[in-house]
Amino acid sequence: AQRVTQPEKLLSVFKGAPVELKCNYSYSGSPELFWYVQYSRQRLQLLLRHISRESIKGFTADLNKGETSFHLKKPFAQEEDSAMYYCALSRPGNQFYFGTGTSLTVIP
Amino acid sequence: DVKVTQSSRYLVKRTGEKVFLECVQDMDHENMFWYRQDPGLGLRLIYFSYDVKMKEKGDIPEGYSVSREKKERFSLILESASTNQTSMYLCASSSVVLAGNEQYFGPGTRLTVT
Numbered sequence: 531a532q533r534v535t536q537p538e539k540l541l542s543v544f545k546g547a548p549v550e551l552k553c554n555y556s557y558s559g560s561p562e563l564f565w566y567v568q569y570s571r572q573r574l575q576l577l578l579r580h581i582s583r584e585s586i587k588g589f590t591a592d593l594n595k596g597e598t599s600f601h602l603k604k605p606f607a608q609e610e611d612s613a614m615y616y617c618a619l620s621r622p623g624n625q626f627y628f629g630t631g632t633s634l635t636v637i638p
Numbered sequence: 639d640v641k642v643t644q645s646s647r648y649l650v651k652r653t654g655e656k657v658f659l660e661c662v663q664d665m666d667h668e669n670m671f672w673y674r675q676d677p678g679l680g681l682r683l684i685y686f687s688y689d690v691k692m693k694e695k696g697d698i699p700e701g702y703s704v705s706r707e708k709k710e711r712f713s714l715i716l717e718s719a720s721t722n723q724t725s726m727y728l729c730a731s732s733s734v735v736l737a738g739n740e741q742y743f744g745p746g747t748r749l750t751v752t
Binding site for chain 2: 564574
């Protein structure tokens with residue numbers, strides 16, 4: 531069963547434009563949701579998690595339980611935001627499920 | 639500074655060989671994971687371990703086994719490597735108590751099976 535869906539494999543936006551990376555999940559309980567990012571030639575790292583409700587590098591993500599979504603947003607994209615982004619869900623027992631990833635390219 | 643290390647960045651093996659991928663973390667995390675990362679498929683969990691000598695199958699355990707004899711070390715074993723196991727392998731660790739369940743990743747091992 532697909533637990534985390536990222537519908538866009540590739541996303542290109544111009545510098546300064548808003549960006550939204552979509553993530554939908556399927557889980558009946560109360561999930562813990564994350565966004566991870568992998569910059570070129572770097573290891574995968576946590577960007578943000580929903581329980582923290584914080585903004586990292588200008589990115590925010592709101593958990594919408596009604597729509598089972600956790601979309602990642604940034605009002606003004608920067609070139610350094612170009613990376614691979616993964617949405618992930620953690621359930622009790624500490625097992626993680628990752629989406630298929632969205633490759634974001636910010637065009638100068 | 640937290641650290642997850644993997645024994646090799648690049649590995650080339652022949653079909654049928656037994657392959658060992660090693661992962662070490664220095665954060666005293668209880669949980670350790672092995673994923674493979676393939677374009678268009680994202681990260682797929684192979685196995686995870688929540689304690690020494692404990693293991694659980696992930697989504698794609700076929701053709702793999704794991705070993706966790708010490709808390710800091712988690713090994714992935716390909717008993718008889720096949721070409722469809724050519725991939726990037728990522729190790730991760732986490733701790734609900736120490737790290738709020740955040741996963742920390744190693745740099746990855748790119749395995750090519752010829």
